[in-house]
């Protein structure tokens with residue numbers, strides 16, 4: 001669903017007239033898009049930093065498109 005941009009984030013709800021704003025519920029510092037929720041929001045960056053540390057993965061964080069390309073190239077077919 002994430003790869004298909006099929007999660008109803010506030011940017012979509014706002015564009016459909018369902019939400020009064022499109023700001024992120026966690027930080028109010030960005031538009032709540034899939035890229036923001038899963039990669040750009042400070043909450044997401046802290047989660048990913050911990051995941052990378054626990055997996056001893058020392059690559060630099062990338063933008064959302066870069067992360068998706070990395071994931072599909074390296075983890076396709078693997079379960080979490």
Ligand SMILES: [Zn+2]
Nearest residue numbers: 024026027041
């Ligand atoms: Zn946020």
